[in-house]
Amino acid sequence: MARFIIRCGIFKGEDMTEATAAVAHDHPHAGIMRWLTTTNHKDLGILYMSFGGIMFFVGGLFIMAVRAELLYPGLQLLSPGMYNQLFTLHALIMVFGAIMPFATGLNNYLIPLMIGAPDMALPRVNNWGFWILPFAAVLLLIPFFLQFFGTGSGATGLGWMMHNTTLDIQSGIGIDFAIFTILLLGVSSLTGAINVVVTALNMRAPGMVLMKMPLFVWAWLITAFMLILAMPVFSAAATMLLTDRHFGTHFFDAANGGDPILLQHLIWFFGHPEVYIVLLPAWGLIPHILATFSRKPVYGYRAQVYALCAICFLSFIVWSHHMLTSGLPLAAEVYFMYATMAISVPTSVLVFCWLGAIWRGAMTFETPMLFALGFVAHFGMGALTGLVLPDVAVNAQHHNSYVLVAHFHYTFFGGGIFGMMAALYYWLPKFTGHMFDEKLGRLHFWLTVISFNITFIPQWFAGLDGMPRHVADYALRFSAMNFISSVGAFLLGLTQLLLVYIVVRCVRGGPKATGQVWEGAQGLEFTLPSPPPYHTFETPPEVK
Amino acid sequence: MELAGASIHDDPAIRVWRLPFSFCSRHETANFHIRQIKKQLPLWFWIAFFLFVSEPAHAKSIWDFQEPVTPVARTSLAASVEFMRIIMGIYIAVFAVFAYSIFKHRKSSGAQPGTFTGPGSRRQWILAITPFLLLIYIDYIWMGIPAFHAISRMEDTRTAADMTVKVTASQWKWQYEYPDEGISFVSAMATSQGQIHGREAKGEHYLLEVDNPLILPTNKKVRILLISTDVIHSWWVPSFGVKRDAVPGYLREMWVNIEKPGIYRGQCAQLCGDGHSFMPIVVEAVAEPQFNEWVAQKKAQSSQAEAVAGKAWSREELMAKGDEVYKVVCSACHQADGKGLPGAFPALSGSSIVNGPMLDKEGHLFKDGHLDRVMNGKPGTAMQAFKNSLSDAEIAAVVTYERNSFGNRMGDMVQPAQVKALR
Numbered sequence: 033m034a035r036f037i038i039r040c041g042i043f044k045g046e047d048m049t050e051a052t053a054a055v056a057h058d059h060p061h062a063g064i065m066r067w068l069t070t071t072n073h074k075d076l077g078i079l080y081m082s083f084g085g086i087m088f089f090v091g092g093l094f095i096m097a098v099r100a101e102l103l104y105p106g107l108q109l110l111s112p113g114m115y116n117q118l119f120t121l122h123a124l125i126m127v128f129g130a131i132m133p134f135a136t137g138l139n140n141y142l143i144p145l146m147i148g149a150p151d152m153a154l155p156r157v158n159n160w161g162f163w164i165l166p167f168a169a170v171l172l173l174i175p176f177f178l179q180f181f182g183t184g185s186g187a188t189g190l191g192w193m194m195h196n197t198t199l200d201i202q203s204g205i206g207i208d209f210a211i212f213t214i215l216l217l218g219v220s221s222l223t224g225a226i227n228v229v230v231t232a233l234n235m236r237a238p239g240m241v242l243m244k245m246p247l248f249v250w251a252w253l254i255t256a257f258m259l260i261l262a263m264p265v266f267s268a269a270a271t272m273l274l275t276d277r278h279f280g281t282h283f284f285d286a287a288n289g290g291d292p293i294l295l296q297h298l299i300w301f302f303g304h305p306e307v308y309i310v311l312l313p314a315w316g317l318i319p320h321i322l323a324t325f326s327r328k329p330v331y332g333y334r335a336q337v338y339a340l341c342a343i344c345f346l347s348f349i350v351w352s353h354h355m356l357t358s359g360l361p362l363a364a365e366v367y368f369m370y371a372t373m374a375i376s377v378p379t380s381v382l383v384f385c386w387l388g389a390i391w392r393g394a395m396t397f398e399t400p401m402l403f404a405l406g407f408v409a410h411f412g413m414g415a416l417t418g419l420v421l422p423d424v425a426v427n428a429q430h431h432n433s434y435v436l437v438a439h440f441h442y443t444f445f446g447g448g449i450f451g452m453m454a455a456l457y458y459w460l461p462k463f464t465g466h467m468f469d470e471k472l473g474r475l476h477f478w479l480t481v482i483s484f485n486i487t488f489i490p491q492w493f494a495g496l497d498g499m500p501r502h503v504a505d506y507a508l509r510f511s512a513m514n515f516i517s518s519v520g521a522f523l524l525g526l527t528q529l530l531l532v533y534i535v536v537r538c539v540r541g542g543p544k545a546t547g548q549v550w551e552g553a554q555g556l557e558f559t560l561p562s563p564p565p566y567h568t569f570e571t572p573p574e575v576k
Numbered sequence: 577m578e579l580a581g582a583s584i585h586d587d588p589a590i591r592v593w594r595l596p597f598s599f600c601s602r603h604e605t606a607n608f609h610i611r612q613i614k615k616q617l618p619l620w621f622w623i624a625f626f627l628f629v630s631e632p633a634h635a636k637s638i639w640d641f642q643e644p645v646t647p648v649a650r651t652s653l654a655a656s657v658e659f660m661r662i663i664m665g666i667y668i669a670v671f672a673v674f675a676y677s678i679f680k681h682r683k684s685s686g687a688q689p690g691t692f693t694g695p696g697s698r699r700q701w702i703l704a705i706t707p708f709l710l711l712i713y714i715d716y717i718w719m720g721i722p723a724f725h726a727i728s729r730m731e732d733t734r735t736a737a738d739m740t741v742k743v744t745a746s747q748w749k750w751q752y753e754y755p756d757e758g759i760s761f762v763s764a765m766a767t768s769q770g771q772i773h774g775r776e777a778k779g780e781h782y783l784l785e786v787d788n789p790l791i792l793p794t795n796k797k798v799r800i801l802l803i804s805t806d807v808i809h810s811w812w813v814p815s816f817g818v819k820r821d822a823v824p825g826y827l828r829e830m831w832v833n834i835e836k837p838g839i840y841r842g843q844c845a846q847l848c849g850d851g852h853s854f855m856p857i858v859v860e861a862v863a864e865p866q867f868n869e870w871v872a873q874k875k876a877q878s879s880q881a882e883a884v885a886g887k888a889w890s891r892e893e894l895m896a897k898g899d900e901v902y903k904v905v906c907s908a909c910h911q912a913d914g915k916g917l918p919g920a921f922p923a924l925s926g927s928s929i930v931n932g933p934m935l936d937k938e939g940h941l942f943k944d945g946h947l948d949r950v951m952n953g954k955p956g957t958a959m960q961a962f963k964n965s966l967s968d969a970e971i972a973a974v975v976t977y978e979r980n981s982f983g984n985r986m987g988d989m990v991q992p993a994q995v996k997a998l999r
Contacts, residue, residue: 105778105782105783106773106774107773107774108774111850112850112851112852112853112854113850113920116847116849116850116852185920191847196808196846196847196848204920286823286824286826287824287825290825291825292808292823292825293823293826326689327683327689328690328691328692329691329693330693331692331693331694332693332694333693333694335694357810357819357820357821357845358808358820358821358823358828359802359820359821359826359829362727362728362731365727365731366724366727369720369723370715370716370720373715374715376711376715377708377711377715380707380708380711381708383670384704384707387673387677388694390674390677390678390681391677391681392677392687392690392692393677393681393687393689394682394683394687394688395678395681395682395683395687396683396684405674408674409671412667412670412671413667416663416667417663419714419715420656420659420663423655423656423719423723423726424723424726424727424730425648425651425652425723425726425727425730426652426655426656426723428652428730428817428818428819428820429641429656429814429817429819430656431819431845432810432812432819432846433845496641497641497642498641498642498814498842498843500843500844501845501847502847502852503852503853504852505772505783505853505854506783507782507784507841508778508780508782
């Protein structure tokens with residue numbers, strides 16, 4: 033890692049004085065201070081992505097313990113309280129610690145390269161936005177570790193959306209730590225989002241009109257607007273909860289005239305856009321990868337841009353489909369059902385365009401392409417089951433059952449994580465200057481696909497059979513499904529260690545990557561050498 | 577696939593399994609589980625077979641919920657199966673095209689990449705638009721219109737309701753009340769801690785058994801009202817096809833009309849704290865005459881109970897009754913040994929409240945004393961006001977029991993008549 037870090041920063045020039053000056057200018061600090069104080073979008077991109085990667089494994093470890101407990105009926109390893117903490121931390125870490133930071137890292141590294149800008153518009157804010165994250169993560173985890181030393185009752189164990197209000201009010205310090213974590217994450221996400229909006233709207237190279245902007249940048253621009261609109265609601269809800277807990281307000285406390293459903297509304301008003309905040313970056317990068325390996329131009333560019341905008345809009349008007357069993361009035365249930373079904377239209381526009389992207393191409397199947405196709409196949413399952421869930425009558429069965437768990441893992445893992453892995457493999461040679469081991473990459477893909485499906489297919493059936501989620505222990509009729517699911521989860525966890533090996537090896541060395549990297553790759557980032565020099569596009573390129 | 581117990585021990589393949597699962601306790605050997613799973617495994621093979629090979633129309637059994645026994649459950653099952661078939665159809669159609677493209681349009685087979693970036697001809701535009709029209713038709717007409725009718729019916733709790741049952745959820749038990757008949761009782765999980773922690777063999781209805789099931793008549797429209805005393809819970813019996821949250825501060829409602837006598841089991845479906853997994857629902861549906869018989873019997877019991885509440889109870893009677901009540905009502909939080917759960921639920925053993933005064937000099941409730949806490953609860957915590965759900969005798973008994981158990985030796989007792997006067 034260290035060698036890679038040094039390498040990607042050094043300016044190799046004939047003129048030594050100039051080179052030395054450039055180095056001095058580039059790196060006012062060496063070692064750790066460089067990373068603490070950097071305002072360079074590539075450094076920050078790497079920091080974000082490394083943080084996301086590390087948290088991916090932390091969140092994964094937590095869920096391994098959960099699946100070990102669920103291997104057999106009965107309580108073997110964990111107390112129910114510890115179980116609740118583990119799955120809650122898994123969810124919070126995976127969503128806010130792994131997928132979102134990784135996607136932010138990609139945007140940091142790639143947006144300036146893709147639009148021909150020298151850096152993000154607000155480099156210092158960028159640095160601040162990143163360095164909030166490790167503190168937020170530590171804050172979230174402190175109470176979890178403190179309980180082993182006899183202090184407090186552990187981390188929050190209320191599920192990632194924490195919307196069982198009175199339970200929130202009853203719980204220990206873990207929830208306070210989670211609230212402050214949410215507030216910090218809110219600041220971090222907002223700085224990142226504002227940075228993307230300002231950069232994408234102001235710093236495009238001459239000639240790159242909005243409708244020529246790469247789809248990944250479009251997707252991130254829309255994501256950023258969603259973050260700016262949704263995140264403050266989450267922070268507000270968390271703050272209201274904080275004042276309920278400590279300052280005697282009663283926003284959500286029914287015993288004192290508050291409304292427990294209000295918190296659900298507030299949190300899902302954020303929570304539903306959040307689903308698309310996680311997915312949109314992946315949707316933005318998939319067309320790049322499909323086009324590259326099909327050796328074709330992007331299919332349906334305009335349709336995809338409009339579809340992404342439509343999804344962004346719809347995501348703000350469907351939140352209550354997460355609360356269809358909480359006793360909404362009939363009119364609201366009908367409205368949220370029909371509004372939710374509307375999302376299927378722009379989503380299928382995207383799927384149609386992905387199909388168009390590979391149709392009559394000249395495809396090759398390198399690892400990023402495999403992950404992109406895997407993304408389409410698995411996300412397709414998650415999306416299609418999402419068509420069934422808003423039907424209120426059917427939802428009465430599926431809501432809070434394992435069907436739901438399987439559904440959102442097909443979208444978050446099958447969609448979000450597969451997309452992030454496709455992106456990682458696609459741009460890794462660009463980041464490091466080395467090709468990764470293609471054979472191992474393919475092995476990683478197939479193992480991931482197989483173990484992912486072994487993990488989550490049984491959960492559909494456990495759910496259809498009536499298994500509620502969030503349970504530490506289950507009735508005997510669910511034991512076969514849970515056993516298979518747990519075995520699959522262990523395999524899935526182990527498989528990801530292969531990813532670490534591949535990435536570390538690629539960072540350390542390997543065959544040299546060309547600037548173009550992939551035969552069919554298009555876009556400004558591929559006009560640069562691999563790895564790109566520390567400063568790029570100081571003179572903006574001309575886009576025709 | 578059926579393997580006799582003895583042969584499993586001889587099967588070398590199984591012996592390999594034993595090692596990694598050594599954390600299972602003595603009675604819960606891995607072999608036991610493997611045996612359980614082996615029994616169920618053929619089902620899994622069928623599922624895999626159906627999912628990947630068979631035409632979905634034949635796969636009815638795998639999409640099934642637990643047997644639907646109400647009109648609502650049958651409707652939602654039918655809608656679910658139909659919807660699942662539709663999405664399977666869409667998935668197969670779409671990914672058949674993907675698969676065709678993946679196999680056909682390869683560089684290695686000499687394919688030349690196209691340069692088109694969207695539908696070109698009129699025919700292509702029609703091809704591109706049709707799937708979306710079809711999708712809109714599926715969403716809003718094919719599935720959408722029946723869904724509207726299903727919801728309207730599901731939400732119509734009041735028309736022609738034959739009787740009402742009130743369900744009060746609290747951590748982690750259900751209280752059932754028949755307002756017209758004046759019957760009320762608490763229903764809590766009956767599975768022993770030994771089974772949960774693997775010290776005893778697990779019973780057939782592990783985690784899905786209760787001490788007092790909800791008894792309902794068949795072929796009657798029963799309106800179910802839901803409230804909660806603490807956090808949000810959710811009442812769900814898969815066979816009934818309804819799930820509704822019990823929200824503190826709100827009255828929620830739903831209805832069931834059970835068409836077939838039998839015992840139906842479900843669980844709380846909303847994360848409600850540490851005992852979320854241990855909050856089962858058991859409904860016993862019986863024909864109307866039997867139901868009326870049960871009601872009469874219950875009424876006789878409660879009038880009897882009222883009569884005995886007036887008499888002076890002996891210490892032994894109070895302790896015996898208190899032990900019973902404690903196990904059902906209190907032990908979920910304060911634990912069977914009265915030691916509580918540190919950080920979450922306070923211990924009763926050695927507690928200054930339990931070992932403190934109950935009544936002041938005038939015979940009123942001592943504020944924040946033992947009896948006050950049990951009757952009125954502690955706002956903002958899981959400790960609810962039990963005067964709403966327990967009878968005079970039950971409160972008197974359990975308070976007496978707590979003051980003289982777990983190492984507490986107060987020696988005093990409370991009479992049901994006293995509790996009655998303090999309400």
